[in-house]
Amino acid sequence: MTRRDAPGAPPDADALAFLTRPGLTRLWTAVRARLERNGLQPTGTVRLQNLDAQECEALSLLLAKPLTAPNAAIRLADLDTRLRASAVGRGLAATLAELGPPLTDRRAARDAAAAERSRLWSTAEETLTATPLGDQSWSRQWLEEIRRSGTLTRQSSRQSSRQSSDQSSQTALTTVTQAIQTLATLFPGTGPDSTPTPTPATWGRGELATRTTGSAHGLDDGTLLARLVLRGIALAQDVEFPTDAPGRRALWRRASVTPDEVSSTVLTYGLRPTGGTWQETALRERADHHLETHLTLRELRTVRLELTPGTRIHVCENPRIVEAAADAGCTAPLICTSGSATTVVLTLLDALAATGCAFAYHGDFDWAGIALANRVMQRYEATTPWRMNAADYEYLITRSQVHGTPQLSLTGAPVVAMWDPELTPVMEALGIALHEEGALDLLLEDLG
Secondary structure, eight states: OOOOSOTTSOOOHHHHHHHTSGGGHHHHHHHHHHHHHTTTOOOSEEEEOSOOHHHHHHHHHHHTSOOOSSOEEEEHHHHHHHHHHSTTOSOHHHHHHHHSSOOOOHHHHHHHHHHHHHHHHHHHHHHHHTSGGGGOHHHHHHHHHHHHHOHHHHHHHHHTTTSOHHHHHHHHHHHHHHHHHHHHHHOOEEOTTSSEEOOSSOEEHHHHHHHHHSSTTTTOTTOHHHHHHHHHHHHHHTOOOOOSHHHHHHHHHHTTEEOOOSSOEEEEESOOOOOOSHHHHHHHHHHHTTOEEEEEHHHHHHOOOOOOTTOEEEEESOHHHHHHHHHTTOOSOEEEOTTSOOHHHHHHHHHHHHTTOEEEEOOOBSHHHHHHHHHHHHHOSSEEESSOSHHHHHHHHHHHHHTTOOOEEOOSOOOOOTTOTTHHHHHHHHOEEBOGGGGHHHHHHHHO
16 A cells, blocks of 8 residues: 555545455454553554465555464554555554444543442432431441442443443432432431431322432332332341332331332132221121122221131132132132232231131142142141142043043143142143133032
């Protein structure tokens, strides 16, 4: 290549065609990586091995010296000088920028990221100090744990994956600032024994989120902000950080925050509590009229569900069982887990178990159904299987085959049924899954 253009002018078509020829591809890849590590300075050496004839020819023309060996060591400073003196008319970094894509100064990016992290935590520290949390020792521990874990910057980067680094840093700063403001609202001071005292006010979680974030969903379960605030509450109250939804709800309540307790319900039928409140009277009347009832967590917090001690309550997995029991005018009390025992279901079962009720459980004959049955039986000692033994399974499978019912294959990893050691081997041998509706007529007989 000979010099034909003025310095700084775009390379002509011939120069660009030469620079982009296949024999130089490996060179530009190696040089780009070295420049980005070097702060875009043409220093150091790149080494290419096992050069083919095409690469040797292209490098010889580029460097203006013959290369015959299969390996080459190329000093970036020499290459920079050669490009400036050639028809390219610009240095190494400018040449690679012209060829694209843009170069990244990784050293500068690292320094900038470190500076942003330093700014983030110094700002967070200043914000914390300016609130009532500044005098509470647990708050410093909370902020330090967040900083050490890297959760804030890591999660904020994921949430801002389509944003610039500056926007990602701002997202992290906004999140930790909102967490500080939320905790300062919940713990405005300390009590006489120097333990954090929640504000006397009771907050709805949506109301608190609106107050501190501007969005009623800012503290929804599963958000990064909610996790940071809950971690602060746990430290303030000196309790373990919860690992499940019931534990998180309980922790919110410790800080006088009421989670949403009306959107999820438990389906019940035939409950006849013995108390005299209007709520208990309403449940008895609905049972007398063979009507199902959906109870919310909010109702379960206020109604006193006391049944006659020793009452046997049937628990099923599928709402169709409740519907059929109501249509048939059955009288036995029934609770439905609706596929999985959620917080509201377990809250009701906990309350009934505390009054001396016993449970009889039936679910699907598949591995998920066995796992759920295990969970219920392990949680409540006074629980017996309800047509859920190996003999019941074999009978139902045989009956379905006699009736010509299409068979559903049993899939997934086997689960050992804790109440009947023969059930799992029989299910594995037959390999057929059976949904609860397959036993509907038998279950209705038991419900009376």
